[in-house]
Amino acid sequence: MRPPRPGSGGGGGWGAVRIAGRPRPDPGRPFPGPRAAPCRALRSTCARTRAAGGLGRSRAEGGGSRAGAQGAGCVERAASVRGLGGWRKERAGHAQWGGGGGDGRGRRGDCCLFAAGPTRRRRRRRSAGRQRRVQRPPHHARARLRAAAARRRGPGRGGCQTPRRGQGSGGGGGAMVVTSSARGGGGDRAPSRQRGCGLAPAGAAALLAGASCLCYGRSLQGEFVHDDVWAIVNNPDVRPGAPLRWGIFTNDFWGKGMAENTSHKSYRPLCVLTFKLNIFLTGMNPFYFHAVNVILHCLVTLVLMYTCDKTVFKNRGLAFVTALLFAVHPIHTEAVAGIVGRADVLACLLFLLAFLSYNRSVDQCCVGECFPPTASPFFLLLSLFLGTCAMLVKETGITVFGVCLVYDLFSLSHKQEKSSNGVIPHRSPQQPRSPQPSSLPAHPLRENGKQQRFPHKGAWGGCHSPLPPEPKSSGFPVSPRAVWSMMRYLTASSNRNFLLTMRPFLKRAILVISYVIVVLYFRLWMMGGSMPLFSEQDNPASFSPYILTRFLTYSYLLAFNVWLLLAPVTLCYDWQVGSIPLVETIWDVRNLATILLAVVMALLSLHCLAAFKRLEHKEVLVGLSFLVFPFIPASNLFFRVGFVVAERVLYMPSMGYCILFVHGLSKLCTWLHRCGAATLTASTVLLLLLFSWKTVKQNEIWLSRESLFRSGVQTLPHNAKVHYNYANFLKDQGRNREAVYHYRTAVRSQDKKEEAIILLKDSIKYGPEFADAYSSLASLLAEQERFKEAEDIYQAGIKNCPDSSDLHNNYGVFLVDTGSPEKAVAHYQQAIKLSPSHHVAMVNLGRLYRSLGDNSVAEEWYKRALQVARKAEILSPLGALYYNTGRYEEALQIYREAAALQPSQRELRLALAQVLAVMGQTKEAEKMTIHIVSEEAGCLECYRLLSAIYSKQELHDKALDAIDKALRLKPKDPKVISELFFTKGNQLREQNLLDKAFESYKAAVELNPDQAQAWMNMGGIQHIKGNYVSARAYYERALQLVPDSKLLQENLAKLDRLEKRLQEIRDKDHT
Known part of the structure; x- marks a missing residue:
């Protein structure tokens, strides 16, 4: 197609408007219009109407902005139009602003197109070459354009107001009407936006919030279950009475110090603060904890719809369906119904807000140009801040920065196609490629549908040397298009101006990457430079000595997680210990699922590369980014994680799945006939209803610990861990807090203890390497005074698990209780030999020597345990040793340190007050004891100590009153x-x-x-x-x-x- 002629009404090429009764012209030749008319005739003709390239309002349709159209020294007044079109006008060899526009309604003008005669056409051809070399229009012309654009924009923000439905944003001369596809989702947001559904945004938001509340309303009746007990009830940083202190920012999610060897290394202080705020406002009522989770899930759903509406889909209906699918998906039950899942939900909310802030920081009016500049440093810094907050809620939140950079490079800084006349076409997804020149606007369209001010600066093609044309394709051969796009990209990269061109993006990328490096360094510093320690039962594949087994199993786990998103039929709270057997050979049939996933992901990636420079298929790019990046920390690719599969970690990646799923449905609708599309719509509605029903049923499972543990046994009967957890709930063995998994449960009858024994035996049968099952079963038998059976279980466990230091330690405790302390010494020492940092065994050994009367050896073991971890539970027995041996000064020092480490522990403060009373510091002891009584009125030992303090002060009446209060406690x-x-x-x-x-x-x-x-x-x-x-x-x-x-x-x-x-x-x- 030949370039447009300067001075024409529109810049979109000739022949853009059909003329009644005339044949369609050849797109390669200028329109054979009438010869030039006198100036007076021209003014008369233009006074009647001005089509601005064929699309525009007639004079009777109302006014718009004013545009000039002047030739040969004569000034014509154009008819009322909505946009500002071409900018070239010739008068005495001087390039000025002019042109015309259209309102984008797609209506045909009621007059014929104005055309100049051949003499004037020759003059325009001569001036065209000069005007193509003009980089910027004159100053007064730019001012005139800005004023016209301001009148056209109206009261919108920054000129980027979304056009009203049915109206274009400007651009004269082209006959194309850019509309949103009602079924397709590809491409950039069109100037005229279809809502896609009859719902207003407020109505859509209300429906989404209602669907979320209906699905998760049952969870409000739940109690503290599973990890909630250890993250909230037993967390020393969170539980009631614990003061708000800096320990929250130095401890992990479970209340342990980040530098400790036994720490989980999960640094989530902001999530812990929300738990603390819950307790401060509403106490330990689990209803309000669950209510906050449900509210956060509603907010995530609404923000996801807004994100899809603004950055992914052109059709608001598709954004609504995506958010609705996300709201009712059963895979989110653990994250929403489980209180500790708040870390995933809140991190997801901050993830989306950080992404939106980053997108807002880029100049939206320049999107579509080569690497648009940063319009708002504030929003860029806000994005960094929100991303950091997301990381401090859960570690996966930091992946938002990778998503932002990928979206910036492949979507915001894209390359649009240019026609031979230098204009960037903006096609509707429904509009096929056609040689008919009826779809070319006069000026390139930005992402928000507005015209670009300078066409020659609008895309990569204008910034680099000419590139080879991309081969035509119908969309199916993805791989050749991807390869060709990459070749063009590398050709452009070799241009010496490329780095200068991409400088705005490089600035943002360098800032973000540098900031991420600093944040990651801080995170590693908080971890003490060491990774968390996990056992083989937590992640069996990571302990396999064979690289092939690890690779095949990790790859299959990726496919397994995708299957949970596609078909969430089998869901369980724990997938450890044999739930998913290792993939050890290439002949395992499960490798087919891995291969299928690899093929699908490769095709989607090539599809993104094939269209990464055009406004096409942003849904695939955003969907893949949201699916892949948040899952990377849980993929075992960079470091070992403490689980095989965890449904809660799929909360954030499920956003990408929902986007891809809805985009696939929209594409499938375009390929089906009307009957097939209706069937597909009905199937989608049925799927949403099934997902909602499954989510409601899963909420019932998370109501109580008993229902949760029982569901694990029913869902995964071959999982040794779920048998172990359910057995612990049934037998109420009163396990020590230093045990590996720290499960405290309640038991009501002897029959349940017998059931627990059966389940523990099943657990040992399915998982013979599961050392905790041996310890729990032997302890339960010892409670029932079946000591011979208990000893046999311990010996069998040591035989099958000789490297279990915990099993040796627990067997030593059993031997001490049954009167064999000499044998216990050997097992305690073996536990310390297997695990040199096993401070629990060291403390037990110290207690054993103290009971034998060897206080000096006991003191040595206590001090050795303190070298491993300076904890209150180690300081307490050492303080008791000093107190009982009359070393009150040392006992006072030890108890003060222990009370400082755990100020909320009543026993430590009471022991400290007792030492103070013995040393004669009765005033301080009295004050401390009264403070404990004010916190817990039922403290029997406090009244006994007060009686002793008052007796020492010879206040016998007060002492007698304290004893009477103790007796009234019964x-x-x-x-x-x-x-x-x-x-x-x-x-x-x-x-x-x-x-x-x-x-x-x-x-x-x-x-x-x-x-x-x-x-x-x-x-x-x-x-x-x-x-x-x-x-x-x-x-x-x-x-x-x-x-x-x-x-x-x-x-x-x-x-x-x-x-x-x-x-x-x-x-x-x-x-």
Whole structure:
């Protein structure tokens, strides 16, 4: 096609408008219009109408902006038009602004096209060469254009207002009407935007929020289940009473220090702060925790629809369907119904906001040009900030920066096709390629549908040397198009101006990449330079010694995760320990799924490369980016993760799946007839209903721990871990907090314990390498005093799992409890040998030596454990050792450090107050104990300690009142009640209330006949009152309990002397 002639009404080429009664002209030749008319005739003709290249409003349709059309020194007034068209006008060899426009309605003008005669055409041909070399129009012409553009834009923001439906954004001369495809999703946003559905944005948002609440409303009745217990209830940074301190920013998600060897290394302080805020506002009520998760899921759904509407689809209906599919997908149940899944949901929300901010930072009015500049540094910095917040909520949030850069390079900085006249065509996806020149606007269109100000600066083609034309293609041979596009890209890259051209993008990329490097360095520094330690049962494939097994298994796991998105039929809260067997050979049939996934991903990638310089198929690019990038941290590609499959980590990648799925449906609709499209629509509605039903049913599973653990056994009966968890729930074994998985459960009856034994045996059968199952089963048998069976289970476990340090440690505890401490020493030492950082075994060994009376060796093991981890649970037994050996100063120092590490632990503060009281610092001890009582009014030990403190201060009334308060708590242990009555008797005795004291002592020995001190004090009272016979009886009863008591022997000797003296007095009286 020949270039347009300067001075023509539009810049889109000749023959863009059909003339009634005339044949369609040849697109390669100028339109054979009439000869030039006199100036007066021209003014008369243009006064009637001006078609501006064939598309525009007639005079009767109303006015728009004003455009000039002048020739041979005469000024004509164009009819009212909506846009500003071509800018060349010739007067005395001077290039000025002029042209015309159209409103983009696609209506044909009611007058014939104005054309100049041959003489004038020759003059225009001569001036065309000069005007093509003009890089910028004159200053006054630019000002005139800006004013016209401002009138055309109206009150929109920055000139980028979305045009009204049915109206174009400008561009005269072309006869094309750019519309959105009602079924296709490819390409850039068109100037005229179809809504695609009859819903207003507010109505669509209300429907999405309603669908989300209906699917997840049942979860509001749930309790703290599974990981919620350890992330919230037992987390020292979160649980009620724990002060808000900087430890939140130095500990991991579970409350452990990031530098500790046992830390999970999951640094999510912002998510922990939301838990803390929940407790501060509403307490430990799980209803409000679940409510926040549901609200966040609704927000993510709404922001996803907005994101798809603004950056992905041209059709708002497709964006709505994408968000609706995301709202009801069952794979999100764990992330929304499980409270700890808030990390994934909140990180996804910040992910989308960071992406939108980055997109907003790029000059939207220059999108479509070669590498548009940064229009708003504020939004770019905001994107960095939001991405960092997403990372501090969950680690996958940092992948948003990779998505932004890919979207910037392949979508915002794209290359549009140019016609031979230098104009960038903007086709509707429904419009086929045709030699008919009826679809060329006068000026290139930006991404938002507006005209570009300077056509020669609008695309890569204008920035580089001419490139070889791309071969025509109907869209199916993707690979040749991709290769050809890359060849053109590399050819352009060799241009010496290429780096200068892409400087705006390079600035953004360098800033983002540098910032990501700094953030990652900070993240590694927080981890102490070490990766988390996982066991083989967490991720068996990563421990395989064979590279082929690891590669095949990791590849199959990718296909398995995609299958969970496509068909979420089998869902489980835990996929560890044998749920997915390793792929060890290339002949495994599961490799077919891996190959299929590789082929599909390769085709989609080549499809993106084939169209990466044009406004085509952004849906595939964004969908792949959203699907792949957030999943990279969980893919085992760069580091080992602590799970095989986790449904919650698919929350963010599912956005990409939803985009690709809906885009595929829209493309399929374009290939089907009307009947087939209706069937496909009905199938989609049915799929959404099935997904909603599955989501509601999954919410019922997450209501309680029992339903959750039972569902795991029913769904994956060969998973040893789910058998273990359900057995723990049934038997309520009261496991130590330092155990590997730390599961505390409740049990109600003996029958459930028997069921737990059966399940644990099944767990051992399905997973013979599962050491925790042996420990749990043996502990349960020991609770039932089936010690022989328990010992056999421990020995079988050590035989099958000889490298399990925990199993050796637990067997040592069992041997100590059954009276074999000498054998326990060997197993404790073996546990330490297998795991030199096993501080639990070191503490147990120290306790064993202390029970044997070897305090010096016990102290050495305690100090060695402190070298591994300086924890409160290690400091506490060392402080008790110092206290019991009379080293109060050292005990005070140790307890102060332990209380500083865990200020919310009542036992440590109570022990510290006890040491202070013994050392005579009664005021500080009293203040600390009263503070503990104010936090927990039912603290029995606090009242006992207060009684001792007041007794030391000789405040016997207060001491007696504290004991009475302790007795009103009604403790269940008879020995504890006996101790309280004994203490009360002492206080009454100090007040010389001997009769009441005797009654208290008597109540004490009735509850605990072995209370030797009470018997002795009762004898002392009777001794004082002169009842020597009763006193002797009480003394002798106490002496039976403590035969070596010197005090009793002295009291009996005194009693003997008194009785002897009394007998002598009686004998004298008789004589």
